[in-house]
Amino acid sequence: MRLMKTTRYDQAILNFNRAVDLVPDYADAYRMRGRAYVAQSDPAMAIRDFSRVAELQPRDAAILAEGGFVHLDQKEYPAAIADADRALALDPKLARAYNLRASARRAAGDLRGAIEDFTKAIAWEPNLDNYFQRASTYQKLGEHKLAVADFDKALAEDPQEPHIYYARAQSRAALGDSAGAQADLLAGRKIDGF
Secondary structure: OHHHHOOOHHHHHHHHHHHHHHOOOOHHHHHHHHHHHHHOOOHHHHHHHHHHHHHHOOOOHHHHHHHHHHHHHOOOHHHHHHHHHHHHHHOOOOHHHHHHHHHHHHHOOOHHHHHHHHHHHHHHOOOHHHHHHHHHHHHHHOOHHHHHHHHHHHHHHOOOOHHHHHHHHHHHHHOOOHHHHHHHHHHHHHHHOO
16 A cells, blocks of 8 residues: 555555455455556556456445446446446445446537436535536536536635636636636636746
8 A cells, every 4th residue: 555655556566466366355455456557557457456346345336436437538438337327226326426427428428418417426425526527518518607607616615726717717708708707717827827
């Protein structure tokens, strides 16, 4: 774990290899080795380890979502959606699984389905990412008033995130609020140090 925290992933993987050699059903070693593989951009090995955790702990909805995000990064949207569906069948309150499915749906072009799932994610976990992601999806739909409302909620979570100001500026400009858009651009630049 210390090696993971210091981003020494090669050495961490070697230690996790030893751990699973000694204890073949050590689910947490597979989970952490999978995360090390994610950090090293080795999705096939990460999926292999996350799948092993799912075999060892079949009621672990979170590991299904974790593997689903690897599929999402690889643009394997049907696999990501399937992982989210399996996770939600185990835990219908898992906001991360709704976020995963929404992100995969949006990437596959199902914007309305994505809005529905981001809304469910927000219901269980009203955090910056869920609000920001739903706002970005509203932007894609051209629903800028709803986007601005969600960007406002995201900024209430963390007013020091410049990318949210830049994104909100786009929606404000689309709504004809030039002064608001300019104020957001300036706020984002100030945080960025420009």
